[in-house]
Every structure is written in C-alpha cells, then in structure tokens.
Amino acid sequence: MAxxxxxxxxKTIGGLTQPNQYLFSVENLATSGTVVTIRxxxxxxxxxxxxxxVMPLVRTVRTGTPATGGTTLAKxxxxxxxxxxxxxxxxxxTASDLGxxxxxxxxxxxxxxxxxxxxxxxxxxxxxxxxxxxMLPSLVADTNYxxxxxxxxxxxxxxxxxxxxxxxxxxxxxxxxxxxxT
Amino acid sequence: MAVLFTGIASTQxxxxxxxxxxxxxxxxxxxxxxxxxCIRSITSQLDPSSFVTTTxxxxxxxxxxxxxxxxxxxxxxxxxxxxxxxxxxxxxxxxTSSDYVRVWSAFSPDGLGISNLTANxxxxxxxxxxxxxxxLTGQIVAADAADGAFTAAxxxxxxxxxxxxxxxxxxxxxxxxxxxxxxxxxxPLTHQWLFNLVWTEETLGTYTISGNVKLSGVGxxxxxxxxxxxxxVTTLGNAYLQSVQTTAGGGLWSAIxxxxxxxxxxxxxxxxxxxxTSPGAPFVSNV
Numbered sequence: 375m376a377x378x379x380x381x382x383x384x385k386t387i388g389g390l391t392q393p394n395q396y397l398f399s400v401e402n403l404a405t406s407g408t409v410v411t412i413r414x415x416x417x418x419x420x421x422x423x424x425x426x427x428v429m430p431l432v433r434t435v436r437t438g439t440p441a442t443g444g445t446t447l448a449k450x451x452x453x454x455x456x457x458x459x460x461x462x463x464x465x466x467x468t469a470s471d472l473g474x475x476x477x478x479x480x481x482x483x484x485x486x487x488x489x490x491x492x493x494x495x496x497x498x499x500x501x502x503x504x505x506x507x508x509m510l511p512s513l514v515a516d517t518n519y520x521x522x523x524x525x526x527x528x529x530x531x532x533x534x535x536x537x538x539x540x541x542x543x544x545x546x547x548x549x550x551x552x553x554x555x556t
Numbered sequence: 557m558a559v560l561f562t563g564i565a566s567t568q569x570x571x572x573x574x575x576x577x578x579x580x581x582x583x584x585x586x587x588x589x590x591x592x593x594c595i596r597s598i599t600s601q602l603d604p605s606s607f608v609t610t611t612x613x614x615x616x617x618x619x620x621x622x623x624x625x626x627x628x629x630x631x632x633x634x635x636x637x638x639x640x641x642x643x644x645x646x647x648x649x650x651x652t653s654s655d656y657v658r659v660w661s662a663f664s665p666d667g668l669g670i671s672n673l674t675a676n677x678x679x680x681x682x683x684x685x686x687x688x689x690x691x692l693t694g695q696i697v698a699a700d701a702a703d704g705a706f707t708a709a710x711x712x713x714x715x716x717x718x719x720x721x722x723x724x725x726x727x728x729x730x731x732x733x734x735x736x737x738x739x740x741x742x743x744p745l746t747h748q749w750l751f752n753l754v755w756t757e758e759t760l761g762t763y764t765i766s767g768n769v770k771l772s773g774v775g776x777x778x779x780x781x782x783x784x785x786x787x788x789v790t791t792l793g794n795a796y797l798q799s800v801q802t803t804a805g806g807g808l809w810s811a812i813x814x815x816x817x818x819x820x821x822x823x824x825x826x827x828x829x830x831x832x833t834s835p836g837a838p839f840v841s842n843v
Contacts, residue, residue, distance in 0.1 A: 497693045513754065
C-alpha cells in the first residue's frame with residue numbers, strides 16, 4: 375500500500391436550485407500512474423427546518439477528470455511517512471465552513487453508482503441524529519471488494535432535489551472519504 | 557470460482573403503488589450467460605411521507621425467481637412489462653459485465669410513475685420489515701446501510717464463503733409487500749423507495765464444441781453456425797439461442813457451452829445464389 379489518505383469537506387450549505395448540487399469529487403488525473411481504491415465515502419447532514427416533502431437524495435456518480443471549479447481540499451495521511459500523488463485531487467464546494475458556494479462541476483458524468491436518502495424533519499422536535507450515510511457500499515472497506523479509480527477516472531457526490539423544497543439553505547452537509555493509492 | 561466482474565447499481569426512486577405486492581427490483585443471470593452471479597449486498601431505503609398505523613410495516617421480501625423472457629442479449633426494456641433496465645456500474649472499469657446479467661427495476665423515473673416489474677417468483681428466501689411513521693412528527697431517517705439495518709438479504713453474503721449462486725436462467729426478485737391481511741394502504745403512493753445492489757460475476761465451468769463446415773468436401777468460410785442450448789434432450793427445457801458462429805480458416809467454428817447443458821448446432825450458407833443448409837448435429841453434452 376503506497377498511501378492511504380482521508381479528507382473531509384467544509385460544512386456546506388444546501389439550497390442550490392440547479393438540478394444537482396455537487397458536494398465533493400475525488401479525481402485520479404490521467405497521468406498519475408496510480409490506482410485509487412475508495413475505502414469509505416459518506417455524507418452527514420443536519421436539517422434545521424421542517425420538510426414534509428420527500429427528503430434530499432444523495433448520489434455517487436462515476437466521472438471523468440478533471441473537474442472544474444470547487445475548492446481543492448487538503449489531504450490527510452494515515453501515515454505521515456507516506457506521500458499522496460499530486461495527481462490525486464479532492465475538491466469540495468465551499469472554501470470554509472458555511473462559506474459561500476464555489477460551484478463544483480465534474481467532468482463527464484458516468485453511471486450513478488449508489489444513492490441514499492438523507493433525512494428530514496417532518497416536525498422540529500426532539501433529538502436530531504446525524505448517522506453516517508454511506509455513499510458507496512460499506513463492503514468497499516473489505517480488501518475483497520476493491521472499488522477502483524484508474525488514471526483518468528473520478529467520483530462525485532451530489533445532492534439532487536426531488537422537489538424544489540428538498541434541499542433548503544437550512545440543510546448542512548459534509549462528505550468524508552478514505553482511499554488508498556497503489 | 558474466480559471473480560470476473562464486480563458490479564454496482566442503484567435504482568431510480570420508486571413510488572409505492574397503493575396496491576398489493578409490488579415487484580421492485582430483480583437481478584437476472586440470463587440464459588446464454590457463461591458466468592455465475594452472486595449477490596453481495598442489497599440495501600433498501602424508504603421515505604414515507606404519510607403515516608401507517610395498520611397491521612404491519614411494509615416488508616421487503618427476497619425470492620428466487622426467473623424473468624419472463626429470458627433469452628437474448630441487448631435491451632429488453634420494451635419486453636419486460638413494467639420494468640426498465642438499470643445501468644450497471646463497475647468496481648473496476650477494466651472488467652466487463654456479461655450482457656446477459658441484468659438489473660431490472662420497476663419503472664418509476666424518480667418517483668414520477670408507478671409500475672410493477674413482471675417476474676416469476678419461486679421460494680421466498682428472506683424478508684425484512686422496513687420502517688413506518690405511526691404519526692408524522694420529528695426526524696425521519698433513511699437509515700444507513702452500513703450496519704445492515706435495512707439490507708434486504710443476509711449481510712453475510714459479502715463473504716465469499718457464502719455464495720447465493722444464480723446460474724444462467726436464475727434471478728433474484730425483491731418484492732415490497734404492504735403487510736399482512738392485504739393492507740395495501742401500507743405501501744401508498746407517498747412511499748418513496750430506493751434500492752442499491754452489489755454483485756459479482758464468477759467463472760462457470762464450460763466445455764467447447766466445434767466443427768468444420770464443408771461443401772463438396774471443401775471447407776466453407778463465412779457460413780453461419782447456429783448454436784442452440786437446452787437443459788435436456790427430451791423436453792428441451794429452457795432452450796435458447798446460444799450464439800451464431802461464423803466459420804473461418806477452412807470452415808472451422810467453435811462455441812463455449814456451460815457445463816451440464818446440451819448443445820445442438822446446424823449450419824447455413826448462401827453462395828452462388830443457392831442457400832445451403834446442413835442437418836443439425838445431435839445434442840451433445842459433457843454431462
């Protein structure tokens with residue numbers, strides 16, 4: 375294992391009215407000479423307003439590379455003696471917690487791989503939990519199931535809005551990702 | 557068995573029907589496939605925007621089954637009543653899925669329609685209550701699948717030691733049933749469902765048949781050899797067109813047949829304004 379990394383986006387505000395709000399991308403650029411294997415990918419969200427319509431829907435989609443826009447995120451290492459390829463990049467859609475949106479646009483979109491409903495508050499009462507919403511099957515952490523991004527391949531996480539009210543500005547998201555490079 | 561392909565697929569958002577049982581998703585290893593399919597993970601998610609107080613929660617049931625029109629490659633979306641083909645993703649895009657392995661979903665383009673996937677159900681294998689809202693208050697969480705809370709198959713299936721094998725012609729079908737006593741109101745139109753699947757395609761034992769097409773003792777290139785396969789020679793159960801081979805190199809051809817199946821072939825060729833056909837060879841098998 376040449377490198378194992380993890381990254382987290384800044385806390386991102388919902389509310390974009392375009393069909394999809396891209397939150398995160400991981401890209402293995404075309405000349406990297408590296409294979410990226412995703413080991414964990416999840417979204418967390420908090421909702422502070424009532425939503426009685428269908429809840430926001432989060433999707434993971436394969437993409438090409440490179441994405442445009444967004445904010446390049448600092449990568450963290452499991453082992454500081456290891457070094458990540460500079461051609462493996464992660465991007466978010468804001469440069470600071472609850473900061474202004476920086477539109478992230480993935481390269482060519484491929485097939486939707488996995489999706490999750492988030493959560494919603496039908497009424498605003500009581501405890502509000504923030505469970506992990508897996509954006510790839512949990513079995514990708516198992517070395518029997520290597521979810522690979524070859525050079526030139528990427529992966530993006532986005533919210534799609536089943537109704538115009540499903541992704542209000544009172545929703546807050548972040549994405550966490552763990553990957554390895556070989 | 558060696559893994560040839562690991563696939564991943566996600567359905568569109570499927571509305572409940574407000575009716576009885578609803579076949580929502582199926583994983584098919586179609587006749588003609590030369591692999592075994594093993595389900596590794598399936599998760600269901602539900603957002604109910606209306607409450608259900610009647611008898612029981614809506615339930616996801618997993619059945620062995622088979623599809624109505626199992627032969628052929630290519631798209632059959634227009635033939636599988638009420639269903640659409642779900643696009644397949646790959647864990648590793650250097651691997652290729654068999655065209656005969658299909659994921660079907662009830663047709664409901666992100667909650668905008670209602671349908672019931674047509675499938676034939678065999679034994680019921682597994683079932684799982686989903687959640688319900690007894691009244692509409694507070695947070696509604698579509699639970700994460702990581703802990704197995706809403707997996708619609710045993711979570712042990714991600715262990716290669718536990719394979720639910722789908723041989724060519726087999727399928728798994730998941731059905732939303734609205735609960736006991738036909739309480740159709742337990743799966744109303746306001747229910748929104750998602751399903752995510754992971755499967756592997758693994759090696760299936762095969763054998764090869766071959767021949768030489770000749771006309772007046774001379775090998776004929778470019779002739780079509782039609783290869784048919786069936787489960788047995790008496791009833792021709794599950795008979796299907798396995799492939800059409802084109803002769804080359806002096807009339808030679810070959811075809812790969814799954815272990816245990818019976819194969820039959822005949823040739824035809826159009827040349828010099830004349831259509832030549834050969835009588836079929838008898839069924840052969842490695843049984």
